[in-house]
Amino acid sequence: KQEVTQIPAALSVPEGENLVLNCSFTDSAIYNLQWFRQDPGKGLTSLLLIQSSQREQTSGRLNASLDKSSGRSTLYIAASQPGDSATYLCAVVLNSGYALNFGKGTSLLVTP
Amino acid sequence: EAQVTQNPRYLITVTGKKLTVTCSQNMNHEYMSWYRQDPGLGLRQIYYSMNVEVTDKGDVPEGYKVSRKEKRNFPLILESPSPNQTSLYFCASNFGGPGANVLTFGAGSRLTVL
Numbered sequence: 767k768q769e770v771t772q773i774p775a776a777l778s779v780p781e782g783e784n785l786v787l788n789c790s791f792t793d794s795a796i797y798n799l800q801w802f803r804q805d806p807g808k809g810l811t812s813l814l815l816i817q818s819s820q821r822e823q824t825s826g827r828l829n830a831s832l833d834k835s836s837g838r839s840t841l842y843i844a845a846s847q848p849g850d851s852a853t854y855l856c857a858v859v860l861n862s863g864y865a866l867n868f869g870k871g872t873s874l875l876v877t878p
Numbered sequence: 879e880a881q882v883t884q885n886p887r888y889l890i891t892v893t894g895k896k897l898t899v900t901c902s903q904n905m906n907h908e909y910m911s912w913y914r915q916d917p918g919l920g921l922r923q924i925y926y927s928m929n930v931e932v933t934d935k936g937d938v939p940e941g942y943k944v945s946r947k948e949k950r951n952f953p954l955i956l957e958s959p960s961p962n963q964t965s966l967y968f969c970a971s972n973f974g975g976p977g978a979n980v981l982t983f984g985a986g987s988r989l990t991v992l
Binding site: 797798800807808809810811812815855857859861862863864865866868869870871 | 882911913918919920921922923926928934936937968970975976977978979980981982983984985986
């Protein structure tokens, strides 16, 4: 069964720092890998989707990379802001294509 | 506004009292899915549907039922709720399933079973 692990579980950084969130998965036969943001009391918001054939995706201050062979992805957040405080979830879609397998998330706090 | 709407957002009920959590989307999506989120366990898929009258089990379907009679609606039914079904539930939808596109998630339904 696909296991998705996110490290660290929690992270606190001062505003303005660049930071990296890590995600690893055990089965390299994936369709894609997705990063989400979850705010308290709200649903999940999709941030980036990387297809299995791609190496990275960028959106604004966010950059996600994918190394399928080693089972790793990173989410890079540049110049962090207090508004970036949230839980970040990584999920992979296996080749069946019907479900997201989620990691347990990294809780990020950006302090002013 | 394109959205996935879940109701109720919050519910406290008692063991054995049947309940339905509704999910509706206005984007004409074929694919819809239910997840539950629990501390320490993360998000796990309960059921999904690729189109009207087509449903299948996810990782944790026990104790739940679903139906897909209309494209826009995908209700989650708890016939006899138990305390271990206390959780935060999310509905999601898209065109073609998560292998094809990003999912749009509802805001969540927090269920407590006493």
